[in-house]
Amino acid sequence: MKKLLIVSGCSYSDPNFTSPFHPEMSCDWPKWPELLADKMGMDCLNISRCGAGQEFIYSNLADRLQSIDPKQIGLVIAAWSTAPRRDYSVKNYWTNDMFDSRGDMEYWIKRSLRYYYSFQNMCETLKIPYRQFQMIHLFKGYIWQQLVTARTKNMPDELLKQIPILNAKHQLTNDEINWKERIENTYLKIIHNSPYFNKINDNFIGWPTDTKYNGYSVAEYKLNNKTDRISELDLHPNASGQTILAEFLYEKIINS
Amino acid sequence: MKKILLVSGCSWGDSNFTSTFHPEMACDWPKWPELLAKKLDMECLNLCRSGAGQEYIYGAISDKIQTLDSNKIGYTIAAWSTAPRRDFNIFSTWRNESKDSKGDINYWIQRSFRYQYAFQTLMEFKKIPYLQFQMISLHKAYLHELMTPYSSNLYSSKNHAKDIDLKKIQEVEPTLKSKFDKELQKILQTIKNSPYYKNFNDKFVGWPTDENIGGFDIGSKLLNEQHRISELDLHPNTKGQEVIAEFLYEKIINS
Numbered sequence: 445m446k447k448l449l450i451v452s453g454c455s456y457s458d459p460n461f462t463s464p465f466h467p468e469m470s471c472d473w474p475k476w477p478e479l480l481a482d483k484m485g486m487d488c489l490n491i492s493r494c495g496a497g498q499e500f501i502y503s504n505l506a507d508r509l510q511s512i513d514p515k516q517i518g519l520v521i522a523a524w525s526t527a528p529r530r531d532y533s534v535k536n537y538w539t540n541d542m543f544d545s546r547g548d549m550e551y552w553i554k555r556s557l558r559y560y561y562s563f564q565n566m567c568e569t570l571k572i573p574y575r576q577f578q579m580i581h582l583f584k585g586y587i588w589q590q591l592v593t594a595r596t597k598n599m600p601d602e603l604l605k606q607i608p609i610l611n612a613k614h615q616l617t618n619d620e621i622n623w624k625e626r627i628e629n630t631y632l633k634i635i636h637n638s639p640y641f642n643k644i645n646d647n648f649i650g651w652p653t654d655t656k657y658n659g660y661s662v663a664e665y666k667l668n669n670k671t672d673r674i675s676e677l678d679l680h681p682n683a684s685g686q687t688i689l690a691e692f693l694y695e696k697i698i699n700s
Numbered sequence: 701m702k703k704i705l706l707v708s709g710c711s712w713g714d715s716n717f718t719s720t721f722h723p724e725m726a727c728d729w730p731k732w733p734e735l736l737a738k739k740l741d742m743e744c745l746n747l748c749r750s751g752a753g754q755e756y757i758y759g760a761i762s763d764k765i766q767t768l769d770s771n772k773i774g775y776t777i778a779a780w781s782t783a784p785r786r787d788f789n790i791f792s793t794w795r796n797e798s799k800d801s802k803g804d805i806n807y808w809i810q811r812s813f814r815y816q817y818a819f820q821t822l823m824e825f826k827k828i829p830y831l832q833f834q835m836i837s838l839h840k841a842y843l844h845e846l847m848t849p850y851s852s853n854l855y856s857s858k859n860h861a862k863d864i865d866l867k868k869i870q871e872v873e874p875t876l877k878s879k880f881d882k883e884l885q886k887i888l889q890t891i892k893n894s895p896y897y898k899n900f901n902d903k904f905v906g907w908p909t910d911e912n913i914g915g916f917d918i919g920s921k922l923l924n925e926q927h928r929i930s931e932l933d934l935h936p937n938t939k940g941q942e943v944i945a946e947f948l949y950e951k952i953i954n955s
Contacts, residue, residue, distance in 0.1 A: 499811075507812055510895035532803035533810075545789035545801070554789075558759055562818045569821045639766030 448519030449486040450508060451477035451503040454525040456510060456579050456681060456689075457492035465677040469683035477521070479628045479690035480688040484505035484697070486518045497529025498559040504538075506566060512573050517699070522563050523579040523662075528586055542603055549583060550634050556582060557640045564645060574695060577649040578661040591616075591624055607635055611677055632656055649696050666692050703774030705742040706764060707733040708757045710781040712835050712919070712936060712944075713748030721933040729938040733777070735945035741951065751787025751796040754815040760794075764821060771824050775952065778819050778833040779918070783808035784842055799845075805891045809838055813896040820900065831907035831951065834917040839887045847880055884929045888913055905951055922947055 455461055459478065461471050481488035491504045501522050509520070525680060530544035544552060560576060566643035592610050593599045600606055616624070635641060635652050644651050650660040663681065667673060672685035705913060711717050713733050719725050737744035747760040757778055763775070788799035816832060823830035891897065891908050900907045908915040925931075927940030936944060 461855045503811075503814055505819065507810075507895050510817075510899050528758050530801070533807040534804050541802070542790070546797075548790050550792060551789040554763075555755075555759075558762060561762070562821070565792065566818070569825050583808065617887060639763050643766055 445516075446485060446487045448489050448516055449481040449510075449513070449518055450489045450505065450520045451492055451628065452496075452505045452521075452663075453477075453492035453523030453579055454496045455492075455494035455502070456555065457490065457523050458494045459490050459492070461493065461494060461680065463674055463678045463680065465607065466675065469674070471674075471680075473686060475678050476681075476686045476689040476693065480521075480693055480699070481692045483690065484518065492523065493538065493598065495529070495542070496538075497525050497531045497540055498556045500531035500538055500540065501548060501558040502526060503698055504530070505563065507569060509572065514570055517572050520567060520574040522560075522574075522576040523597060524556065524560065524576065524582075526580050527556045527582045537697075543586075547688075548629055553582060554632045554638060557635070557638050557644075560644060560648065561640045564647065567647075574652055575620060575647050575649055575693070577693075578653040578659075580663050581651055581661040584628070584664075587624060587627050587631075590627075593622060595620070608677055611679065628656075646700065647692070662689065662692065701772075702741060702743045704745050704768065704772055705733065705737040705740060706745045706773055706776040707736075707779065708761045708770075708777075709748040709779030709835055710752045710757070711734075711748070713746065713779050714750045714912060716747050717750060717935065719929055719935065720825040722930065725929070727935075732936075732941045732948065735941060736948050736952075739945065739949045740774065744832060748779065749794065751785070751786045751820070752794075753781050753796055754783070754797065754812045756787040756794050757781060758815040758819055759787070761819065765822065765826065765828070770828055773828050776823060776828050776830045778816070778830075778832040780812065780832065780838075780840050782836050783812045783838040785906075793811055799842075800842070803858075805839060805842055808842075809887065809890050810894060811846075813894050814837060816904070817896050817899065822902065823903075824948070831903055831948065831955075834878045834909040834915075836919045837917040838891075839884075840917075840920070843883055843887075845881065846883060847876060854908060881898035883897060884912070903904065903955075905948075918944060918947070933942055 449458060457475055457477055459475050463469050475490070477490040477492065478488050491508065493500060501524060505520060518694055527549065528543045530540060530541040533539065541581065563576060589610055596609055599609065601620055628665060629639060632654055635654070636657065641652065650662060650665065652659040653661055666688055667685050670680055670687055672677045674682045707713060713731050715731050715734065716849040717727050717731065719727055733748060734744050742880055747754065747764065759778060761776060761778060784799045784803065788795060793810060807943045812815040819832055888910060891910065897908065906921065908917065911920065922943050923936060923940050927936055927943055928934045929937045
C-alpha cells in the first residue's frame with residue numbers, strides 16, 4: 445500500500461483553486477502536492493485551502509496527525525503563508541481574514557515562527573518525516589500593500605479591486621525605496637532576534653525565509669513572473685509554475 | 701544552584717494580581733507558583749498574567765524555554781485559562797480580550813486543545829518534567845454569559861465567573877435549564893469528539909477538564925467560598941492560593 449503525502453498550505457497549493465480575476469478560466473491543472481506525491485510514489489492528502497494562514501495550516505496538520513497511523517505517513521509538508529492572515533472556524537467551517545484585526549507585524553511574525561517550531565516539534569516527537577517552507581513571503585506583500593495604498597488616491601476597500609492596483613508597475617520615489625528598505629530590515633530583525641531563529645532545523649527548506657539571510661520563500665525564489673504565473677493580475681502559479689514547484693521540492697527532498 | 705519552576709497562566713497565578721472589584725484591597729499575598737516553588741525548593745519564574753488566554757500561556761512558555769538550559773528547569777506548569785480569550789501583542793506588549801471577536805465556542809475549545817497538545821509535545825521533546833491543568837473551566841464562564849441576558853438580575857457583574865446556579869435561574873426562567881443543558885451537551889461533545897481527546901497523557905491533571913465527563917478544572921474542584929476573595933471576586937484569596945499549591949505539590953511528589 446502506498447504511503448501518504450500530507451500537505452497543508454494556502455491557495456498556491458489548493459487543489460480546488462479558482463482565479464478570482466479570471467473566473468472563466470479552468471484552473472484544474474495538477475497542483476504541486478499531487479505532482480510531488482506522484483513523483484514520490486505516494487497517495488496525496490492535500491488539505492490546502494485558498495486564503496489560509498499559519499493557524500489553518502498548522503491546525504489541520506496537527507488534527508490529522510492525531511488520527512492517522514504514523515506508519516502510513518510517508519511525508520508531511522507545511523507550505524506556510526503570509527504572516528498577517530487570521531484563521532478561525534464557525535460551525536466547524538474554517539474561514540479567514542486577509543489581515544488580523546488585532547496585533548501588529550511583529551506579533552504576526554512571532555506567531556508564525558511559533559507555529560513553525562511547534563510543527564517541527566510535533567513531527568519530531570511523533571517521528572514522522574516532514575518538511576516545511578515559506579511558500580509566499582511572510583511580509584513583503586503587506587509592505588507593498590502599505591506602500592501602494594499610501595501613494596494611491598481613493599484606494600478601494602475591497603481587496604479584489606485593490607489587486608490590479610497593487611500588481612501594476614509602480615515607479616517608486618527614492619523616499620519610498622528607502623522606507624521600504626527600512627521597514628523590511630525592521631521586520632527581518634524580528635526573525636533574526638527571535639528565540640526560534642537558531643532552533644528551526646534543516647527540514648525547513650529556505651530558512652530563514654529571506655534572501656538577505658541566505659534563505660528564501662519558495663514561490664519568489666523559483667517562479668518566473670513571465671512564464672510561471674497565471675497572469676500579471678493573478679500571480680498564482682500556472683501549470684508550468686506548479687510543475688516547477690513540484691520538481692524543486694522533489695530534488696530538495698531526495699537530496700537531503 | 702536551585703532549579704527553576706517555570707509557570708504560565710492567567711490571573712489566578714499572577715504575582716501582581718489586583719482585584720477589579722475591590723481596587724482598594726492589597727492583594728499581595730503569595731500566589732501558588734511562588735508557594736509551590738518554595739515547597740519544591742526551586743526558584744520561581746512566574747509568567748502568569750491577568751487576562752491571559754491559551755496563546756499567551758503557551759507562547760510565553762515556549763519562547764522562554766528557547767532561552768533557558770533545559771537541565772536548569774526543574775518543572776514547567778501550564779495553568780490553562782478559559783477558551784474564548786484572545787491574546788495578541790502590540791509594540792511587544794501582550795494584550796488580551798475576554799472573548800475573541802472571531803469564531804465560536806467549538807473553535808475556541810479546539811484551539812485550546814491544540815495549544816495544550818503543543819505544550820505536551822514541547823515538554824516531551826525537551827525532556828522537561830511538567831504538568832498542565834485547566835485552572836478555570838474552558839466553558840463555564842462562556843455558558844454563564846450566554847445565560848446572563850435571561851437572568852441578569854441574579855448577577856451583580858456580567859464578567860464574574862460564578863458557576864451558574866441553575867435552581868435560581870429556573871425560578872426566573874423555567875426553560876433556561878433545558879437551554880443550558882443543550883449548550884453544555886454540545887460543548888461536552890466537542891471535547892469528547894476532539895482528535896486530541898485520547899492523546900493527552902497523565903501529566904494533564906483533571907483531563908478531560910469537566911466533571912460531567914470524568915475530569916475537572918482546579919478552580920471548581922478545590923475552591924469553595926472560604927478560598928475566594930469575595931462573592932463578587934472569585935479569585936483565590938490567601939487560603940485559596942495555599943490550597944492550590946498544596947494540591948499541586950502532592951501531585952508532583954506522587955507522580
